[in-house]
Amino acid sequence: xxxxxxxxxxxxxxxxxxxxxxxxxxxxxxxxxxxxxxxxxxxxxxxxxxxxxxxxxxxxxxxxxxxxxxxxxxxxxxxxxxxxxxxxxxxxxxxxxxxxxxxxxxxxxxxxxxxxxxxxxxxxxxxxxxxxxxxxxxxxxxxxxxxxxxxxxxxxxxxxxxxx
Numbered sequence: 091x092x093x094x095x096x097x098x099x100x101x102x103x104x105x106x107x108x109x110x111x112x113x114x115x116x117x118x119x120x121x122x123x124x125x126x127x128x129x130x131x132x133x134x135x136x137x138x139x140x141x142x143x144x145x146x147x148x149x150x151x152x153x154x155x156x157x158x159x160x161x162x163x164x165x166x167x168x169x170x171x172x173x174x175x176x177x178x179x180x181x182x183x184x185x186x187x188x189x190x191x192x193x194x195x196x197x198x199x200x201x202x203x204x205x206x207x208x209x210x211x212x213x214x215x216x217x218x219x220x221x222x223x224x225x226x227x228x229x230x231x232x233x234x235x236x237x238x239x240x241x242x243x244x245x246x247x248x249x250x251x252x253x254x
Contacts, residue, residue, distance in 0.1 A: 091116065092129040092186055099136045101196055105211050113250060114215050118222035121246050122168040126187040130225065132218075133193045140195040155198040156217040160190040164227030192221040208254045212247075219246045 093112050101107060115130050135143070141153040148157075162179060165172055173179045173187060181188055194217060203213040223239050230236035247253065 091119075091127050092181075092184065093132065094130070095132045095134070097134045098139055099134065099196055101134055103210055103214070107211075107214060110211055110215055111218050114218040114246065115222055117250050118219055118226070118246050121242070121249065122223075122226045124168070124187075124226070125170055126173075127185070128189045129181050129184075129186040130189050130222075131191045133191065134196055135193060137195055137197045140193055140198075143193055153195060153198065155195050155202060156221050157193040158190065158221040158224035159193075160225045160227065161188050162190070162225075162227065167223075167227035169227070190225040192218065192225070194218070194221075206254070212252055212254060215247055215250065215252045216243060219243045222246075 093115055095108050095111060111132055115132075119128060137153040140157060141151065143157060144154055145151045147159070162173055170187075179188055180186065194214070199213045199217065200210055203210040206213070220239070220243055223242055228235065228239050228242070230239045
């Protein structure tokens, strides 16, 4: 498993945020029964940088808390059988499935934790789990999809002992 975490801004949490991110990513992949070793890239940015990325990639000119850029188009969420014959989805050097990229807005993590009345650790873990589900093919455009994602996010965090 390769988890690359890059910081474009100073990150000053009072906990080991890299461990939290790695634990959530690993738990999400176990929960979704991913049969491959994977590569996930995480970029930690501020509000202005995520606004720029959001504008460039999604044509939405506003900041958000997290962005997910999956590399795989799934027939069904977490149906990894569709990747087996596509060598372009695998890192040729290590054989890992390239799952995609996560962009986390550090400023929003701090403000949302305060607004929702829980820890910054919980907010970081929640947004990482949320993004991982997107990288596994989930979405929340319809109510039933949203409910399914919310349930899965909660179960992943509960398995890690991270609660509100």
